[in-house]
Amino acid sequence: MPGDYAAIRDYAVIGDGRTAALVRRDASIDWLCLPNLDSPSVLAAILDPQRGGCVELAPSAPHRAERAYVPGTNVLTTTFRTEAGVARVTDAMTLPDGRLGPFRELARRIEGLGGEVPMRWRVAPRFNYGRGVTRITRRSPFPTADCRGDAVAICAWDAGDLRCEAGAVTGSFVARAGSRALLALVAAHGEPLVFPARGEVESRLDSTAEFWRAWSARLTYDGPWREAVVRSALALKLLVFAPSGAIAAAPTTSLPETIGGDRNWDYRFSWIRDSSFTLEAMLQLGCHVEANSFFWWFMHATRLMRPRLQPFYRLDGGAFAPETALPLAGYRASRPVRIGNGAAHQLQLDTFGNLLDTAFGYANRGFGIDRETGTELAQLADFVCTIWRQPDRGIWEVRMEPRHFTHSKAMCWVALDRAIRLAEAGTLPATHVARWRDEAANIRRFIDERCWCEPRQTYVRFAGTEEVDASLLMLAIMRYEDPRSPRMRGTIDAIQRELGRGPIVYRYRGDDGLGGDEGAFVCCSFWLVEALALAGRRREASELMARVLDLANDVGLYAEEIAVDSHEFLGNFPQGLVHLALISAAVACAAEPS
Amino acid sequence: MTIGAALTGGVVGTLVLTTILTAASELRVTRIDLPFLLGTAVSANRTAARAIGYGLHFVAGLVFALGYYAAFIVLGHAGWALGMAFGLLHASFAGTALVNVILPAIHPRMGTFYNAANSEAVLELPGFMLLNYGRATPIVTLLAHLLYGAIVGAFIGASAH
Numbered sequence: 001m002p003g004d005y006a007a008i009r010d011y012a013v014i015g016d017g018r019t020a021a022l023v024r025r026d027a028s029i030d031w032l033c034l035p036n037l038d039s040p041s042v043l044a045a046i047l048d049p050q051r052g053g054c055v056e057l058a059p060s061a062p063h064r065a066e067r068a069y070v071p072g073t074n075v076l077t078t079t080f081r082t083e084a085g086v087a088r089v090t091d092a093m094t095l096p097d098g099r100l101g102p103f104r105e106l107a108r109r110i111e112g113l114g115g116e117v118p119m120r121w122r123v124a125p126r127f128n129y130g131r132g133v134t135r136i137t138r139r140s141p142f143p144t145a146d147c148r149g150d151a152v153a154i155c156a157w158d159a160g161d162l163r164c165e166a167g168a169v170t171g172s173f174v175a176r177a178g179s180r181a182l183l184a185l186v187a188a189h190g191e192p193l194v195f196p197a198r199g200e201v202e203s204r205l206d207s208t209a210e211f212w213r214a215w216s217a218r219l220t221y222d223g224p225w226r227e228a229v230v231r232s233a234l235a236l237k238l239l240v241f242a243p244s245g246a247i248a249a250a251p252t253t254s255l256p257e258t259i260g261g262d263r264n265w266d267y268r269f270s271w272i273r274d275s276s277f278t279l280e281a282m283l284q285l286g287c288h289v290e291a292n293s294f295f296w297w298f299m300h301a302t303r304l305m306r307p308r309l310q311p312f313y314r315l316d317g318g319a320f321a322p323e324t325a326l327p328l329a330g331y332r333a334s335r336p337v338r339i340g341n342g343a344a345h346q347l348q349l350d351t352f353g354n355l356l357d358t359a360f361g362y363a364n365r366g367f368g369i370d371r372e373t374g375t376e377l378a379q380l381a382d383f384v385c386t387i388w389r390q391p392d393r394g395i396w397e398v399r400m401e402p403r404h405f406t407h408s409k410a411m412c413w414v415a416l417d418r419a420i421r422l423a424e425a426g427t428l429p430a431t432h433v434a435r436w437r438d439e440a441a442n443i444r445r446f447i448d449e450r451c452w453c454e455p456r457q458t459y460v461r462f463a464g465t466e467e468v469d470a471s472l473l474m475l476a477i478m479r480y481e482d483p484r485s486p487r488m489r490g491t492i493d494a495i496q497r498e499l500g501r502g503p504i505v506y507r508y509r510g511d512d513g514l515g516g517d518e519g520a521f522v523c524c525s526f527w528l529v530e531a532l533a534l535a536g537r538r539r540e541a542s543e544l545m546a547r548v549l550d551l552a553n554d555v556g557l558y559a560e561e562i563a564v565d566s567h568e569f570l571g572n573f574p575q576g577l578v579h580l581a582l583i584s585a586a587v588a589c590a591a592e593p594s
Numbered sequence: 595m596t597i598g599a600a601l602t603g604g605v606v607g608t609l610v611l612t613t614i615l616t617a618a619s620e621l622r623v624t625r626i627d628l629p630f631l632l633g634t635a636v637s638a639n640r641t642a643a644r645a646i647g648y649g650l651h652f653v654a655g656l657v658f659a660l661g662y663y664a665a666f667i668v669l670g671h672a673g674w675a676l677g678m679a680f681g682l683l684h685a686s687f688a689g690t691a692l693v694n695v696i697l698p699a700i701h702p703r704m705g706t707f708y709n710a711a712n713s714e715a716v717l718e719l720p721g722f723m724l725l726n727y728g729r730a731t732p733i734v735t736l737l738a739h740l741l742y743g744a745i746v747g748a749f750i751g752a753s754a755h
Contacts, residue, residue, distance in 0.1 A: 100638035100703055100715050139726070141705060144718070148728065149622030153718075190619040191627040192727060193718035195705060200715055 053126030073212035085115025220286035223590025245293030256334030353411025381419035400513025457490035526581035603749025604659025677747015
């Protein structure tokens with residue numbers, strides 16, 4: 001019901017390469033930031049139904065709703081069935097078509113498919129995460145709402161008489177068989193509004209669907225689970241911030257890792273650790289343009305503080321992301337609602353391995369890396385030699401005291417390994433290769449001596465513990481360790497045994513400096529699939545893959561986490577890393593055994 | 595008083611005026627965007643419109659500077675204070691008639707009071723004193739035009755000495 005919290009699983013996402021909106025099963029739009037993915041929200045009912053703002057559109061009679069993406073697109077349809085008729089809502093963030101159009105446009109087409117369906121709608125924008133004073137004025141030709149430098153107009157055609165009431169614009173109409181109504185929320189930022197004509201919105205809605213169909217048709221993957229892979233690619237494309245090529249981890253902030261808990265983070269940034277997965281997935285799917293722009297965004301963003309690296313950067317490449325709390329109720333009272341991310345200045349050693357592996361993957365596919373960039377990458381490898389002995393916060397950004405995380409050390413080894421290979425190929429200067437080799441050997445020795453548990457035959461989460469951690473699967477995936485080696489077999493078995501719950505895999509069960517419990521990270525399940533496939537346990541991998549795919553929501557999307565017992569989605573949604581891991585796992589399962 | 599000084603003052607004044615309006619927009623104080631408004635009269639392409647709009651805005655800045663110059667000659671006196679008074683008049687004219695009435699009348703893509711937006715996209719009307727673009731817009735445009743006038747007046751006044 002509008003005004004209430006929906007399950008995270010009940011949302012679907014639409015977007016335009018600049019921002020994204022979450023549409024729930026009953027067609028209410030509960031999340032939209034304008035003008036960009038990381039701008040303040042205008043709709044945030046998902047975090048606070050009272051103050052957040054939303055766009056509601058549903059039958060006023062009892063109804064059932066079904067929804068699906070138009071195949072191969074990011075255009076969503078919701079079909080409402082009442083006793084008296086059927087109506088369909090088609091939602092999209094439209095793409096520019098070369099004509100003078102709104103800066104951003106959210107279009108909703110309502111078609112009567114049979115009988116009569118009484119529809120009602122309500123648009124309640126709330127600028128600046130609900131903190132701004134929203135002023136709605138009704139002036140020709142459409143009602144507008146504005147707050148400081150932002151404005152939206154509520155455009156409606158054949159959607160009933162418009163009423164402005166209590167900070168919202170409302171209307172009602174009857175969708176009869178063959179009828180067609182249209183709503184559009186058009187936005188301006190720092191400029192006058194552009195009011196579209198109806199025909200232009202209709203045309204853009206159609207051309208947007210056509211663009212997505214053509215884009216997904218170009219994906220080159222033909223292996224098993226193609227539908228899930230294509231949906232993942234489409235979801236990832238929505239996370240690509242078109243002006244820079246950066247990929248956001250998710251389009252949302254503070255969807256909780258535990259209902260009612262405080263593990264609520266802003267994911268509207270681009271994480272370095274997702275980079276090698278991103279590049280590899282894009283190249284595997286034939287998205288060379290996206291891969292190219294991502295790689296160079298990535299190299300430019302990290303240049304700012306090199307050789308030191310932040311775990312993530314803003315979508316515009318900036319490094320400043322102060323963490324603050326918003327006065328919103330939070331998803332099902334999960335507070336604080338955070339914007340910005342305090343993990344920006346953590347030391348996370350694995351980022352070096354991710355960056356150099358990304359560069360290695362890029363160069364290995366025949367893309368050129370210039371001499372200056374090669375020199376900078378070599379400086380990074382030199383820096384790894386000086387820093388790998390330090391404890392860090394690790395891949396999971398723990399908020400306890402730093403530790404010698406096994407995954408972090410292994411990724412430092414990956415950094416040096418890739419640097420050596422790039423130097424051997426002539427891409428990096430080879431002056432310090434001998435030092436890189438020595439330090440890589442030292443790292444391996446450290447891991448062998450302090451991060452391997454002989455009695456339990458498994459690598460461990462960090463030096464001095466006996467816990468395991470799902471990130472150890474990356475040792476196989478990143479080829480630190482031969483996936484078929486006895487050590488890796490033991491580690492995979494230990495992870496399955498100690499962290500697995502059916503198809504679900506916890507990331508770890510030990511302390512991380514934060515209170516409360518959490519769900520299981522979905523990406524870990526796909527990593528396990530990939531590690532099993534690489535280890536030659538292909539039947540196990542395929543069976544697990546099928547079971548994890550069953551955990552997706554009805555439109556094929558995943559949140560960051562999933563509750564072990566209820567399979568409820570938790571955390572930010574949809575999460576890019578999960579969909580990257582899905583693609584990577586599918587490709588590994590589809591690959592010829594080596 | 596020289597025409598050269600008027601044109602130089604016009605260029606510098608327009609630079610300052612544009613910078614103030616752009617900064618105010620970036621600070622989310624107003625949505626006024628004069629280059630966008632002017633450029634979309636010529637092109638529907640946003641990028642091209644902005645580039646053309648900046649050019650048109652500078653031409654307008656020079657034309658107004660020549661107008662100020664003519665007024666200074668008639669009055670036989672020029673200086674920053676008098677220029678600022680012209681700026682006040684200029685801002686009032688822009689807010690009440692120039693951008694609010696004349697521009698919508700001649701702009702092919704700007705909505706009018708009678709427009710129903712059923713043929714093609716239209717730009718949002720500025721409204722009286724440009725208030726549709728944000729409540730602070732009159733203050734920002736007034737400040738920008740006062741500075742423009744002061745700069746043009748100062749340049750022309752300096753050339754008189």
